[in-house]
Amino acid sequence: MTGGSEAAPTGRQRRRAVVYLYTQTGQLREVAQALTAPLEAHGWDIRWVDVRPRDAFPFPWPIRRFFGVFPQAVDPEALVKLVEPAGGFAAAADELVVLAYQVWYLAPSLPIRSLLKTHPEAVRDRTVVSLIACRNMWYSAAIEASGLLRSAGARRVDVVAATDTRGSSTTLVTTLRWLLTGRRAPFLWFGRAGVGDDELTRVAAVGQCIAESRPCPQDAAPIVPALAAADVIAGKAFRKWGATVRSMRRFGGAAHAATLITFVFSLGIAIVIGLPLLAFAAVVGGERFATRVRGYVYGRISFDLPVVDEAVSA
Ligand SMILES: Cc1cc2nc3c(=O)[nH]c(=O)nc-3n(C[C@H](O)[C@H](O)[C@H](O)COP(=O)(O)O)c2cc1C
Structure with a gap:
């Protein structure tokens, strides 16, 4: 820079x-x-x-x-x-x-x-x-x-x-x-x-x-490769979840709230399971994993x- x-x-x-x-x-x-x-x-x-x-x-x-x-x-x-x-x-x-x-x-x-x-x-x-x-x-x-x-x-x-x-x-x-x-x-x-x-x-x-x-x-x-990979995957999932929660509004407040609560729980599960899995992938993938993730992020x-x-x- x-x-x-x-x-x-x-x-x-x-x-x-x-x-x-x-x-x-x-x-x-x-x-x-x-x-x-x-x-x-x-x-x-x-x-x-x-x-x-x-x-x-x-x-x-x-x-x-x-x-x-x-x-x-x-x-x-x-x-x-x-x-x-x-x-x-x-x-x-x-x-x-x-x-x-x-x-x-x-x-x-x-x-x-x-x-x-x-x-x-x-x-x-x-x-x-x-x-x-x-x-x-x-x-x-x-x-x-x-x-x-x-x-x-x-x-x-x-x-x-x-x-x-x-x-x-x-x-x-x-x-x-x-x-x-x-x-x-x-x-x-x-x-x-x-x-x-x-x-x-x-x-x-x-x-x-x-x-x-x-x-x-x-x-x-x-760039922390495991975090960046988790972030990019979760970012795409969040957009889909967000669209689902928004679409539930037409079925009323209860359906909307229920989808939101489901999101919060699945977010918790993703953090507990997904992050350690990606950290493991980063260790196994070593420098190749890190280079690919860095290239993906910096390029965008x-x-x-x-x-x-x-x-x-x-
Ligand atoms: C609704 C909300 C969602 C947030 N989501 C994230 C997030 O996805 N990733 C992250 O690193 N920090 C997240 N944060 C933390 C913020 O990025 C920021 O560090 C914090 O709000 C303090 O910033 P500020 O006082 O300068 O506004 C979030 C904060 C809020 C209020």
Whole structure:
């Protein structure tokens, strides 16, 4: 990843970036600040645009709302209305775009999907750094976001991902507790929920690379092959489950709720059985498995389109 061609300064002109951001707990803002601090230290102007849904999502989440948002979250066509910021959503021609989003059920959160679908002017013709902060399953969401960015006319997309790097079973407990009760602090033998300082330091190093317009020496979005494979398979299954739950609405609230509850149980079973199975496949498959998964994911989350000379193409 490099700093992109957008903000190439002429003379003493300052380089500029705009950060589009929706966060409930502030975690994503912290991660975005880690990325942009080195840019500011290099004299960049950073503009922050809060993406706010007109009807706010609750935090902490009541359990029924948390599972109830699933069918919408996994529906690629589902949108929410956004509050229009004073200056609109458009990015300026010389701004590098940082699109900061979190993952909801293996998809980009509803406010960010809505931004990309209803306000393509935020990314059209721009170089975009997609900045993800989530528990640890961001792969399907990044694939969907990349498709949306392409449709919206983004020219180039690089991905930076920050996750909670502890074991999946630990983060399942700490993240659910955090989202459903608002409590993030360590408890029992579990540590603090969410993205830790190690990840903030890594993201800041990526910011340093962007600030200096040099290629990143490290993985900006490290891929864990077993998790990525599980995520991609589950992402497809989630969409089908979501469509089934939505279609059950016409049979009334009870049928809809029953399908949703069945989903929650099968999700639990998939986590207990599916994840260890894929971890086993990753061990048996070794480097071949890892290379295939990395190739699949990297090939779908970022792109760099050639600049079309309009005079030639007309
Ligand atoms: C409804 C919902 C679904 C989520 N699904 C996922 C998920 O599929 N994968 C993941 O890694 N994190 C998931 N998370 C965690 C979020 O990505 C994020 O880390 C957390 O909500 C805090 O982010 P924020 O405060 O910046 O909004 C989910 C959170 C919510 C609220």
